[in-house]
Amino acid sequence: MGIATLERNGVNKTSNFKFQILNFAKALRPPRGMLGFGRCMSDLSISLLLLLIALPVYANNEIARPTVIVAVGAPGEEEFAKEFTTWAQQWQKAVETAEAKLVTIGLAPTNAATDLELLKNVITSEPTNSLAELWLVLIGHGTFDGQEAKFNLRGPDLAATELADWLKPFRRPLVVINCASASSVFLNKLSAPNRVVITATRSGYEQNFARFGKFMAEAITSPEADLDKDGQTSVLEAFIMASRRTGEFYETEGRLATEHALLDDNGDGLGTPADFFRGIRAVKKPVSGGSVDGVRAHQIHLVRSAAEQQLTPETRARRDELEAAVAKLRDSKTQLSEAEYYRRLENLLRELAQLYEQ
Secondary structure, three states, X not given: OOOOOOHHHHHHXXXXXXXXXXXXXXXXXXXXXOOOHHHOOOHHHHHHHHHHHOOOOOOOOOOOOOEEEEEEOOOOOHHHHHHHHHHHHHHHHHHHHHOOEEEEEOOOOOOOOOHHHHXXXXXXXOOOOOOOOEEEEEEOOEEEOOOOEEEOOOOOOEEHHHHHHXXXXXXXXXXXXXXXXXXXXXXXXXXXXXXXXXXXXXXXXXXXXXXXXXXXXXXXXXXXXXXXXXXXXXXXXXXXHHHHHHHHHHHHHOOOOOOOOEEEOOOOOOOEOHHHEEOOEEOOOOOOOOOOOOXXXXXXXXXXXXXXXXXXXXXXXHHHHHHHHHHHHHHOHHHXXXXXXXXXXXXHHHXXXXXXXX
């Protein structure tokens, strides 16, 4: 997913790029009577082709400006206040690098309006239909009483059900990262199409202080987290790196892990742990038989590469739809005849080629 860093070749090859890809797509179809896998393109080749398709489009395109809301909760103790402030500052630096809009709640002195009221006003004042992502990062503590999960704020707390109601009208891309303890219930409540929801825990009963937020704040712009080496770190890559670092902390300290992060981006409300992935590719399947998350999360980057920034928001949105369709087709490969699989794949690659030529 995303744009390959092939800038040095992009300008000269754009003019005849469509014809190269169309010819390649035609070659995917095996000759009649010879439908053996040996004559067909492997999934690895398909992934490489998608990488080649992702040549940058050089133009002065206006970039949709994301909004990032960072809500810092009630710390409870001074040591937590320092931790949460540091994490929030790391997000601030990332947002400045991304040239996105930043709203921070919970660090300024309290005033007549509670943090809950401020958060509601900020969220509900955002456009509900846009190609620009809306990010909500919750840093702090959480609670769960067996029925309702809450994020602890100064003053009234934020309930998962309440946040779900605020977000119902939104049709724009949403990224919600709840770094608090007992946060998994938020995933169940907020899951919906075109949303990425990350929680620090897999259960509402994981109620100890969660350290996942520290590693997520570090990973969101870390080159080390850029697993596919495309010059930018996706939400999926940051999640995988942060989860790995969290696990390493407990192992190094000789402690029993009391938090296990989940990611949901397919709207089923189940979530997927980081150990399902090898690199950015899911290598495990849920026991329930549901689909694995990760495709959408890997298409979203807070700090975009120079090549990615050349795409218009409309082009990026359609590119993401087509890449998601390729991923879905690949997952259903065993349910289709070989000829039908490559026929559908060719159609998708044709449109991708035309998209990048435009």
